[in-house]
Amino acid sequence: MDVSFDLTDQVAFVTGASSGLGAHFAKTLAAAGAKVAIGARRADRLADLAEEIAASDGRALPVELDVTDADSIARAVTIAEEELGAITILVNNAGIPPKDLTLDMEEAEWDRVLDTNLKGAWLMARAVGRRMVEHGHGGRIINIASVLGWRTTAKQVQSYAVSKAGLVSFTETLALELGRDGICVNAIGPGYIKTELNTDFLEGPAGERIQKRTALGRFGEPSDLDGALLLLAGPAGAYMTGSVIAVDGGLTLSTL
Numbered sequence: 001m002d003v004s005f006d007l008t009d010q011v012a013f014v015t016g017a018s019s020g021l022g023a024h025f026a027k028t029l030a031a032a033g034a035k036v037a038i039g040a041r042r043a044d045r046l047a048d049l050a051e052e053i054a055a056s057d058g059r060a061l062p063v064e065l066d067v068t069d070a071d072s073i074a075r076a077v078t079i080a081e082e083e084l085g086a087i088t089i090l091v092n093n094a095g096i097p098p099k100d101l102t103l104d105m106e107e108a109e110w111d112r113v114l115d116t117n118l119k120g121a122w123l124m125a126r127a128v129g130r131r132m133v134e135h136g137h138g139g140r141i142i143n144i145a146s147v148l149g150w151r152t153t154a155k156q157v158q159s160y161a162v163s164k165a166g167l168v169s170f171t172e173t174l175a176l177e178l179g180r181d182g183i184c185v186n187a188i189g190p191g192y193i194k195t196e197l198n199t200d201f202l203e204g205p206a207g208e209r210i211q212k213r214t215a216l217g218r219f220g221e222p223s224d225l226d227g228a229l230l231l232l233a234g235p236a237g238a239y240m241t242g243s244v245i246a247v248d249g250g251l252t253l254s255t256l
């Protein structure tokens, strides 16, 4: 059977790889055979991750990156391609939560969230997509959205949900735009996966409620996203584009 999740000879670029899901995605892609450029602002953490991946016989290249800054992206993508070869898989994972709800939020905070979670994904997709088109070998772009991109709750962190809804729409429109170039664009919508981004929140009363509402009765682990990631990155997912895969333990099934 010719179905494969093997990423040998692929070059991946993972944004937001200095912690949480991004660090895990980098390890998963490297374990599947890809060479991986790992980008984020905290260079010390990237260096540690690169060593960890090398210790497991993988190849990872740390590149300092601020996804809100087009010049930083241009530098990082150039370094990645010089060192590892043409990028064939982009994982737009960098993302931040806002500090405040709508009425208390300062304008700069709204911009910070949207610039990182949505504009950053576009800037990365533009920089890497142009090169994928130029190289002519197609590619994969995987956007890390959230179930909050299509479902909502009271006391929701609005700018975050808006950014993720935008990312879902961006996934679909970009899939249409790049399909003829052999570039598949999909998104993963995780439910609640325990990482640095949300540990405080999930350990509070809201976390208890969420866990009770989740069909599988638990929060996710980063490894729970591996199946969707490898499907969208590898040969097995070659005919998927514009899809948004929820990986949420059944959290969004119930509205009660």
Ligand SMILES: NC(=O)c1ccc[n+]([C@@H]2O[C@H](COP(=O)([O-])OP(=O)(O)OC[C@H]3O[C@@H](n4cnc5c(N)ncnc54)[C@H](OP(=O)(O)O)[C@@H]3O)[C@@H](O)[C@H]2O)c1
Binding pocket: 015, 016, 017, 018, 019, 020, 021, 022, 039, 040, 041, 042, 043, 065, 066, 067, 068, 093, 094, 095, 096, 116, 144, 145, 146, 147, 189, 190, 191, 192, 193, 194, 195, 196, 197, 198
């Ligand atoms: N954990 C969940 O339950 C969950 C659920 C749904 C969706 N998600 C999404 O999954 C992604 C990863 O979340 P996480 O839980 O792993 O959070 P995390 O541990 O806080 O990781 C966020 C990553 O984004 C990077 N980042 C932030 N701003 C950046 C910038 N301007 N330029 C480059 N990198 C930047 C951070 O690195 P530096 O600070 O070093 O730059 C960090 O590596 C996010 O997009 C999040 O919205 C998470």
